[in-house]
Amino acid sequence: MNGSPLLLDRAQLDDRSEFRDAVLAGLDSTPRAIPAKFLYDARGSALFDAICELPEYYLTRTEIEILRRFEADIAAMAGPGCALVEYGSGSSVKSRLLIEAMRDLVAYVPIDISRQHLDATANGLRRDYPHLKVEPVCADYMTLARLPADVSAARRRIGFFPGSTIGNLLPVEATAFLCRARGLLGEGGALVLGVDLKKDPRRLHDAYNDAAGVTAQFTLNLLRRMNRELEANFDLSAFAHEAFYNPVEGRIEIYFRCLRPQTVTVAGRSFTFAEGERVHTEYSYKFDDAGIATLARSAGFTIARTWTDPARLFAVVYLVSP
Template identity: 55%
Template structure:
């Protein structure tokens, strides 16, 4: 049985309520029987820059493969979006993928990027308006995994979601189904969803994609500790932790960890956290699906598989889903 989670004192010097939530989440994860941290916290400014660098690595196939599908099959994918729709991108980030789809969406009523990083979101929206001057762009700063409101002036428009990058794979399967139900409830009857899904493939290809020779993914993983040090007053020694990533075929997922190189105690927001030598912090999962297993997952959440596109090697897939029912549980 674990000790009760210590609540942060009101006197703990954290800059804002978001930092306090971050600290509570970090402490909850680090005091769990198996230490873990939420992957959503990777993406501070430096983490986002490192991830963009990862997408350009020779080992990291998902981004360029998905780009290729969107460019080659863009007209067919766009045809799944009803004319006059509001296209809502979940976790929009750099908008590089939607830029490959927008030229084929000539009857789009509005584009709504949703992302937690408000400063980056607004900057990307301005750039997009400059490049697509006739496109109505209405950014929403929100965590798309939580209830959020779409702009009121878009009420009554058909809704279509865009969820590229295989981000769905970062969720446990039950949580992924819950997210799809949440999206269904947010978008409403008749909605469509275009979603990128990474596929099961040779283990060596998967392992290399998440443990590149240049060490960029290692830097991305370790940057999470840098963020914790900076934002909530921890004293992680980055040299005392190592990046680890591997494909677990039993769970059909990549796991990423930070491994303690020695027995040590780290202080986080004034609270000591002990590590044994070799103990890990589980920082990310990335589930890999077959076309059939993802369609079954979507079906369990009320979405029907309408079409799917893959690259010639079947490394990656883009699915068009249609909402058949709204399931709350």
């Protein structure tokens, strides 16, 4: 992204202010919780990319297999002259499959909250696809109000929300996001949605508790970020990553857990933690066919196609706006 140093510094200060306010509010609440989006600073985004390569983490490779197998079908359903809008783009690895398949794209719009990660990804895409207009948007996709003006030239807008990130949202949040996306994608728009399916709880548990401990590093990086950006003094060795499947709610729940009684300073304020106390960081809801249909209907979408892998671990769903 181009821009004066003053504007860049101001944007960074705004980001840090939002982070501070969310952390202080989350640590003041009962039970304590910090929004999952703050896991994704530059280091957190890199750690998540590493998680996607782990043998236990079936989600990424399974979704990529589905996209590779059915990319031509997705491109045919989208039709020519589209703009591809990706929510939570990360490294845009999966979107490259659709970019390759949708050869006459008007524009690709990656949306991500990590400015540093987004800029690096956009620069790589411009290098690899010199004829593609890449319009990165650094924003929280839950509150995004408009898309770049260049997208208006597209015949239709195709949203892309992979990785089962929809599962990180509470049901009411998921509906709100889909409603907002349907409005931004406009009349005739469509959304390609990645959804993790319900399965053996043991397999789910292993996916979020890998033997190499990369997911634990990802969770505890939130403490490292607070130490760096909010002048906190968390001792990372005094906290542990904790993730488990809740079969009643149909979701993985992720926390960092305090290992001993302690008091921590964050942004000039003191917070006392009891031994065993947990701070929630993330949910990951899992779906069955009925749940996907209910979710789509709640936001006014219709399911046009659903593609899955042979073992039905994961699904890619093509939603259309009537």
